[in-house]
Amino acid sequence: MDKAYIPKTVEQDVYLLWEKGSPSLGYGRASGYFTPTINLKKRPFSILLPLPNANDPMHMGHAMFIVQDILIRYHRMKGDPTLWLPGGDHAGIETQFVFEKKLAREGKSRFDYDRDTLYKMIAEFVDANKNINRDQMKRLGFSLDWTRYHYSLEPKIIEQVLKTFVKLHEDKLLYRAEKLVNYCTKCGTSFSDLEVKHVEQIDKLYYMKYGPFILATTRPETKFGDTAVAVHPKDKRYQEWIGKEIEFEGLNGKVKLTVVADDVVDPAFGTGVVKVTPAHDMTDYEIGIRHKLPMKQVIGLDGKLTSLAGPYAGLRVKAAREKVVADLTARGMIDHIDEAYVHSVGTCYKCGTILEP
Ligand SMILES: [Zn+2]
Known part of the structure; x- marks a missing residue:
């Protein structure tokens, strides 16, 4: 007998016996245990x-x-x-x-x-x-x-x-509707909220002129999808504007947006006024539902701007951002830029691409 127990010599046979059974050994069953x-x-x-x-x-x-x-x-x-x-x-x-x-x-x-x-x-x-x-x-x-x-x-x-x-x-437990998803334009798939990998990164924060307001955003290229601007309901600076409509000359002609008041707006972010882009931001999507705002999809599943962006259609997000900022700057519509704004973005845990809601 070997001094050491060598599982290799024993285990496979034993498993086979368990799996197939063996009447010849007196275990009584032809099929497995x-x-x-x-x-x-x-x-x-x-x-x-x-x-x-x-x-x-x-x-x-x-x-x-x-x-x-x-x-x-x-x-x-x-x-x-x-x-x-x-x-x-x-x-x-x-x-x-x-x-x-x-x-x-x-x-x-x-x-x-x-x-x-x-x-x-x-x-x-x-x-x-x-x-x-x-x-x-x-x-x-x-x-x-x-x-x-x-x-x-x-x-x-x-x-x-x-x-x-x-x-x-x-059984009416399943229905089809439009909803924002976390979408990776490289992998061509959407992810559940749990699958989104949030990473902190430094980006530019653009302060843009919107009619009577100046508002801050990291994503100026989504402005073509704006369907409102929002302030906090208790923000003293903007009380007179709530419920009113603002009108100004945008990059693609006249823009008309309603000013809505919503608790989710952080008065300490930027100037306290934010643009609302229900089709491309989770928070804005919620604001959109509460205030019955339309959704305008300006970034397609291919990661390029859609026809709603007019002359910017077909550009990828990064290129579109550069061009939009250059054109806004040329028209004097950029107030100033915070060069080192630290914020968290959702990325694809597979390929690292920034997810587009
Ligand atoms: Zn991906």
Whole structure:
């Protein structure tokens, strides 16, 4: 007998025995021990394994699933009908992101392939990882019922997801509406608020002349999407203007904006007057809803200004900002610029691009 215990020589055989069972060894069952015997008289115990993403081999953190294995084995030994359900997750955009990093290492990008080819390549990549993951879970001794393994992109599951959405829609729990999203123009996708990575950065704060007001903004290029200006309702400086309309000559002709009062305006920011761009700022969107302001989308999904920006249409945000500021300066409509304004911007956690609401 070896002096040291070498798991490698023992564990795989033992796992195979657990998984497949072996009547010849007197264990009495031909099928595996991980597949429950359904007994309607007994209370079942089941856990759905949080599906590992099939875009990488599993990491140390996945070993914590052992806690579930302990619970499962405890209930199985008690004689409860016990199921630990395994699977693999395609992980959608996460997988595409991992795959694109792999492509980048080879000096390629997703745009080098047509849609079908790219899809096929990613599917093959996922298939390989799925098998690695399955192997890793077996090596960890997880007592999962492999006869019930599912992959989250199986046709049956896709169909079930669609059915679920249709049902949610029929039950009026799902509806379609216009809403601001955190959008990365490089990745071509939107993110939930939780996924936004906020970073502090130094930008210029432009003080622009808006009719009778001077107001501060870091994003002068969105001015074509303004549908109001706002002040704090208790700001003594602007009481007489609340509810009135201001009119002035803008870069693309006459601009008419209503002055609204809203609690969310910080009187200490800039001059206490802010422009309201409901289509491109979360706070402004909320102000827009409270005051029933229209939404004007001036930045498209491609990160370029839309036709609403007139002669600035087609320019990317950064270029548009430079041109707008240059033109405003030429017309004497920039009062002054704070060169080192520190603020927080939402960025894409994948590629670092500043998100456009
Ligand atoms: Zn991105």
